[in-house]
Amino acid sequence: MATPNTPLWEVFIRSRNGLAHKHVGSLHANDATMALQAARDIYTRRGEGLSIWVVPSTAITASDPAEKGMMFEPAESKIYRHPTFYEVPEEVGHM
């Protein structure tokens, strides 16, 4: 008999105070409480985290990799957004 699927959750962990939560992987759980407990057991067995977020995978909207060229083009053509675009005379020193 095929087993019915259990919902998928994405897990985010904040490793140290001051750093943002980072995606570490995913897991299956029936509800948020069980997802949090499973995330603790699967992803923090060696003190990897101080805080965990679990998010239903279905709640995530992702950009389409096939359209990444169009999606990120606006940033690629704007080199003047980077500090190295601007010339500052050496005598001025570090800026």
Added chain:
Amino acid sequence: MYTQALNTAETDDRGLEDAGKAAQFQARVDAEERIEPNDWMPAAYRKTLTRQISQHAHSEIVGMLPEGNWITRAPTLRRKAALLAKVQDECGHGLYLYAAAETLGSSREELVDAMLAGKAKYSSIFNYPTLTWADIGTIGWLVDGAAIMNQIPLCRCSYGPYARAMIRVCKEESFHQRQGYEIMLTLCRGSDEQKAMAQDALNRWWWPVLMMFGPPDATSQHSDTSTKWKIKRFSNDELRQKFVDATVPQAQYLGLTIPDPGMTQDADGHWRYSEIDWSEFKQVLAGNGPCNRDRIAARRKAHEEGAWVREAAAAYAAKRARRQTAQAAE
């Protein structure tokens, strides 16, 4: 990101594949770019990885059985705590790997059901029994040692989710191998009976461990395309040789004898092992190893006995969701 739902459209690519897309894919692989779940990939790449990653996951889960056998009989509380932590890690590794396999479009339930039905394989090494406590030391030292040898190159595998899972796994495996070697060291420094127990375990595990690296290069079915796709970075024989070269000095330090009287060291320092009995490997792979039936029976029993827990959790979640909907409607 490990989002299953986004992968469904990909099935349309099977059958007639766009040659242009395939060339683009290969160019990305050649440039050492990582392939991510929602990127286009050849159907055969998806199939190969689903098979390999799910087999790897099944191996971690089935691998809990031979060691779990000794948790209640570990000689001290320290050893028991370490073994328990190791077996928990194996379970965790299985779960990271199922998650990575799922990004290719199969659900964990399907993958697990295939294993329970006997349609999917797991590493043959777990079809050997753990007869004494020294087997636990030997598994950590040699089986995990061989696994590390295999898994380190997989951290650079072309498929992103698999590579990332391997990085986590490798970090944790190092503890497994060291705890195994420490058990062996303690036995070898103990009484004559304890040392004999260690030697007996090495005698039984040595050849099956060498078989873990898979068939010799000349006969391996999957190597060529896997190498082209940068799933595999070293050949079976290369990894096996690296493992033997690393292990011989460790055995010498323990004062144990590798059960291969024909073994010699060549001019370059490599330890040349004797011919491996591949008929044994084929027999175990075909289901005739000492524990094949036991292992599958144990997995089925655990799965069936856990069914009420899964059903209860699903029913509770459904009830809560209904209540929430009703409250929102008020």
